[in-house]
Amino acid sequence: MSKLIITPLGTISPYTKGNMNCPGFLVEYNNKKILLDCGNGITRLLNFPEDLKNLSVVITHYHKDHFGDLGALQYASYVYHNLGLLDKKIKIYLPRNDIAFNKAAITSNNESYSDYYDISDSYSLFIDDLNITFGDNNSHTIQSYMVKFQNKDFKMIYTSDIGTTNLSKLVDFCKDADLIICESSFLKKHNANSKAHMTAYDASILASKSNAQELLLTHFWPEEDKRLYLEEAKQNFQNVKIAEEGKKLVLRRIC
Ligand SMILES: [Zn+2]
Numbered sequence: 001m002s003k004l005i006i007t008p009l010g011t012i013s014p015y016t017k018g019n020m021n022c023p024g025f026l027v028e029y030n031n032k033k034i035l036l037d038c039g040n041g042i043t044r045l046l047n048f049p050e051d052l053k054n055l056s057v058v059i060t061h062y063h064k065d066h067f068g069d070l071g072a073l074q075y076a077s078y079v080y081h082n083l084g085l086l087d088k089k090i091k092i093y094l095p096r097n098d099i100a101f102n103k104a105a106i107t108s109n110n111e112s113y114s115d116y117y118d119i120s121d122s123y124s125l126f127i128d129d130l131n132i133t134f135g136d137n138n139s140h141t142i143q144s145y146m147v148k149f150q151n152k153d154f155k156m157i158y159t160s161d162i163g164t165t166n167l168s169k170l171v172d173f174c175k176d177a178d179l180i181i182c183e184s185s186f187l188k189k190h191n192a193n194s195k196a197h198m199t200a201y202d203a204s205i206l207a208s209k210s211n212a213q214e215l216l217l218t219h220f221w222p223e224e225d226k227r228l229y230l231e232e233a234k235q236n237f238q239n240v241k242i243a244e245e246g247k248k249l250v251l252r253r254i255c
């Protein structure tokens with residue numbers, strides 16, 4: 001029976017605080033690893049050099065809080081390769097369209113042991129039988145990609161930064177998911193604009209409309225009590241948790 005192990009490494013934005021980091025989730029499947037975003041501070045929770053082996057890194061969009069530690073990861077890959085402890089390049093997946101020369105800066109880094117791949121809408125790849133598909137969410141301040149993991153046993157979505165602008169497209173992408181890891185930057189009381197970032201309540205709407213089994217909230221404001229996000233989402237969707245650094249989730253289908 002296949003399983004997906006998900007470790008939150010960073011759950012807040014736009015800055016680190018205490019033991020909390022900017023966005024990052026480590027997904028493990030058959031001893032292969034996929035790092036979803038590489039926000040500031042997340043490298044302190046990685047296990048070096050082990051986590052560099054069979055590693056794919058996905059940067060969902062070019063906001064700095066989502067790739068603040070990528071330079072550190074790249075340099076670590078370079079040093080460990082030179083020490084003879086890393087024999088396979090890390091794979092880094094980046095949105096095809098550059099913004100403010102961020103992509104150019106990442107891919108021109110000579111002190112990195114890595115290969116680069118472009119993400120575009122509907123781009124898809126396989127890790128063993130696990131299909132990973134990307135969807136341009138068309139509802140953030142810059143182009144940002146949702147990521148879907150699917151095999152015969154389960155379906156998991158990482159929304160990254162997302163608003164409610166194209167809710168029906170988001171619902172289609174997330175349909176019948178076993179787990180949605182959804183951003184909830186705001187609470188209703190902030191009176192923020194949901195078009196580019198969701199509230200915890202918006203995330204609960206996405207989960208219920210998608211017929212999802214479980215919702216994991218992330219991307220919190222550093223100064224806010226996380227329990228408030230949980231309470232707000234529970235007004236509409238019961239099976240919800242808040243992401244916490246280092247607290248693993250395991251997804252498996254028990255037939
Ligand atoms: Zn963000």
Ligand SMILES: [Zn+2]
Pocket residue numbers: 061063140161
């Ligand atoms: Zn963003």
